Amino acid sequence: MRRVPPIELAEGRFAAVPEEARSAIAFQALDIHATARRLRELGVVFLSDEPIRVGVGLALRFRDPFGNIHALLQQTIGEVAPFEEPEVYNSGFKRPDSDTPALRRMFAGLGFVVRSERYYPPSLPIGHGDGSFAFMLHENEPEEPEVRARSQPESAAVSLIFTAADLAAVQQQVGSGREDAFALGRRMRxxxxxxxxxxxxxLTPDARTRSPTGQVSKPSVRQPTGRHARRRAPGGG
Structure with a gap:
């Protein structure tokens, strides 16, 4: 089996079908109650009145204007480095519990590793080959409605985007995909x-010099803060 060249998460795309398997972003809050109150005044719709307890703290799910379901999170365990809101805590995949083994195999083949089983179930922090944080695999919290497989994979959704040096090597690991050319190089869905x-x-060499994503020497993930804004996120637990 060929080794897959370095891959990294490049950005997020927005729109979604609620309550179906999806990618999602967790935004960190200094005080989840105060932040939620401020966001409600701005018209943000939360899916519950009070936060639920998750592995690293407290969380509230909310819908963005396109119907995507994301989370507001306040870390209550461990040391929290100073930050200013808005802050992306992490991003990852929310999917039915039964699909966890298949997703673990897929990302292991791409060079990612499970950092810890401490919070599983329902959450698995996935890391780069060196163990640093990359993204999350989430099953349902007990208080949440069941997530089902997407009935229409081609419908609008948050899409996590990775960069890779060799799409053919990636295809050997993930199976068939649709490849085409676009402004920055070639892409495979x-x-x-x-x-x-x-x-x-x-990405083409010219695109790598123009894009803040670029290429890296090891598997790496950059968390999305917008369509073209990228930066490394803090660890995911």
Whole structure:
């Protein structure tokens, strides 16, 4: 089996079908109650009145204007480095529990590793080959409605986008995908287990010099803060 060249998460795309398997972003709050109160005044719709307890603290799910379901999170365990809101805490995949083994195999083949089983179930922090944090695999919290596989994988959704040096090597690991050319190079669209859309991009040398994503010497993930804004996120637990 060929070794897959370095891959990294490049950005997020927005729109979604609620309560189906999806990618999602967790935003960190200094005080989840105060932040939620301020966001409600701005018209943000939360899916519950009070936060639920999760592995690293407290969380409230909310819908963005396109119907995507994300989370507001306040870390209550461990040391929290100073930050200013808004802050992306992490991003990852929310999918039915039964698809966890298939997703673990898929990302292991791409060079990612499970950092810890401490919070599983329902959450698995996935890391780069060196163990640093990359993204999350989430099953349902007990208080949440059941997530089902996407009935229409091609429908609008948050799509996590990875960059890769060799799309053919990626295809050996993830199966068939649709590859085409675009402004920054070539890209391959893949439907992951649960019907969640994922894209892999191979950037041209010129695009790598113009894009803040670039290429890296090891598997790496950059968390999305917007369509073209990227930065490394803090660890995911």
């Amino acid at each position: 893949v439907t992951a287990p649960s019907g969640v859309p994922v894209e892999f991009w191979r």
